[in-house]
Amino acid sequence: MHARESITAFGTKLLLAVALLLSPVCSWAQPPISTVLSNGPTGKRINIVFLSEGYTADELEQFRRDATNTANSLLTVAPFDGYRGYFNAYAIAVASVESGSDHPSTGIARNTYFKSTYESYGTAQLLTIPPNNRDSSYANGQGKVTALLNQFMPEWDVVVLVVNDTEYGGAGGQFMTVSKHASAPEIARHELGHSFAGLGDEYSTPYPGYPNSEEPNTTRETNRNAVKWKAWIDPETPVPTPAGSTTAASVGLFEGAHYNATGWYRPKNSCKMRTLGTTYCEVCQETLVKSIYSRIGTIQGQAPTSLLANLVAASSRSFQVETPAPQDRSLKVRWTFNGTQLTNTTTNLLIGAAQLAVGTNTIRVDVTDDTTMVRSDPSDYLHDSQTWKVVVAPGAQLRLLAPTLLGDGRMVFNVSGRAPSGFQIQASANFATWTNLVSSGPLDGSITLTNPLLPGSLVGFRTIATQ
Ligand SMILES: [Zn+2]
Structure with a gap:
């Protein structure tokens, strides 16, 4: 009994110690x-x-x-x-x-x-x-x-x-x-x-031993046409640019940068990379925006995700892109279908069945941030594109019009075209596997069919001519 009490007391102390350590x-x-x-x-x-x-x-x-x-x-x-x-x-x-x-x-x-x-x-x-x-x-x-x-x-x-x-x-x-x-x-x-x-300091104060590598906002170049931020320098602005009231708001080539009073130049007389309490200059802002887009694409997702969609029937297809959005505007979206630019500027595109030709159809979307803060973007950071190829197999001359849903859950299909040996209407929940819904005899013209029972969650329908 005595021994048992000792063990219990020791155990309590141990627990306390553990609790203190963990606290x-x-x-x-x-x-x-x-x-x-x-x-x-x-x-x-x-x-x-x-x-x-x-x-x-x-x-x-x-x-x-x-x-x-x-x-x-x-x-x-x-x-x-x-x-x-x-x-x-x-x-x-x-x-x-x-x-x-x-x-x-x-x-x-x-x-x-x-x-x-x-x-x-x-x-x-x-x-x-x-x-x-x-x-x-x-x-x-x-x-x-x-x-x-x-x-x-x-x-x-x-x-x-x-x-x-x-x-x-x-x-x-x-x-x-x-x-x-x-x-x-x-x-x-x-x-x-x-x-x-990776912006540099635009300070003129000396820092002996500081590395001589140029940054996006510092340079030793004085030839106007070779200055890396030349897109921002107006033709009437002298290069190098004297500091003074007439040039205070100009982007030019101001001497004093990169811890050197002479021989090194900065884009603007004042900038946050030189003096706290001022804004970033135009060139530093441009560099920051490009840095944002070097980390984040203008296209962040797409549907369908596969680049090649095999279609054997002329059913309509929708295409989508996910884009980030600046605070005050949308990114510029351009769709091109078989080489022709469409008027659609939204992130969704529906290509109707009648538009899809036999062979390879190309759908491309370009998404660009056309901000005025960026004038030079040789690496194309502010633009992404996505291309889908939709292959409609030869022999798929049958056309399936958009199915109509009846109130009782059945569906009406209108099929037109030529199928000398008959055809089937198939359905899919994922565009990968297809199930027969309706079979028909030979067709030369158009026919309306109603399926007896429609399985749930279907996303696509197609017609297959019997060979
Ligand atoms: Zn700057």
Whole structure:
């Protein structure tokens, strides 16, 4: 009896110990990942993932609010505002032991989940996670980000670490960081230009040793016809372009960019990639829109899904595409049937039985975003097409008019054409397997047939001449 009590007491202590060990996990009111903004399936949207850095367990609710505010602030400026519906956003909340981030010059070191630090590489506001100049271990910083993304959101497109520190700072790169300084929304938009679209800094201030590679918005080229954003430069704008009140609104070639006061050029006198609080210039906006469409197609689905539909009967067929939609307009849809452009501009097309000729019929749809924000798109990011080939077999001279449903569930078929040995009307639920509904003797002209019993959920009917 005594021994039994001892075992029980030990067991209780063990359970308590286990419960204490588990309590930090159990105290999460929700799983680490939560949805901030949902506009569609992850496979069809651009997925922004926010991660918490320097938030203690008690501060994770605040992190989720900060992530929501950051998502909204990123998507309220052009060009993102017009494409808000193209984005999803998620928050992955992981707790740090301490709040904030490291400030090495003042001796402040915080025990945080991703080991972020200000003053990276000698620049006060450069806020990074390892590997960096202070900690070369990938596993201490970016490795943890990668592990969380693999576990919770492998379809990530943009990653933002929200650092719970009010000091001014941030960084671009594959995993961008933003702090909670009052300028954080603007810093985040600027860093997004780097991370999302590979835009360069349009700063004139020197940064010795900075790589010499040009970005979409920086160049050393001064020949007007060779400047990569020449589509935006009006003929009357001088190249290079002197800064001043007359050229303030112009796109041209302004000296001072890419951390060089001379010899490097930017598209506009002011731009968010040069000065916080201003808009992205036209060239940066164009690059951002193309970056959106490099991740998301103008066609996101189609029906039928197969490219080759074999039809032996002249029954009507419908074709459909799924497209994303900007906030204020639809994408431009053009249908072409056997080489002729149709007037239909919707996402659905019905080709009537009479239109389908014996042989191969080609149905093509082109979907384009004709936004004025993009003038040059050599990679054709803003356009997709889809082609179906519908083969109507030779000898299928029988024509089946659209069946009429009777009130009692039976169906009336009108068939015209020539079938010297007779024919059958067949039905299918999937266009793959066909079942006989009605058989008929020889035909030369037209005939009306009523089937006795109609099976459920049929999608297509065809006539087959008896050989
Ligand atoms: Zn710019």
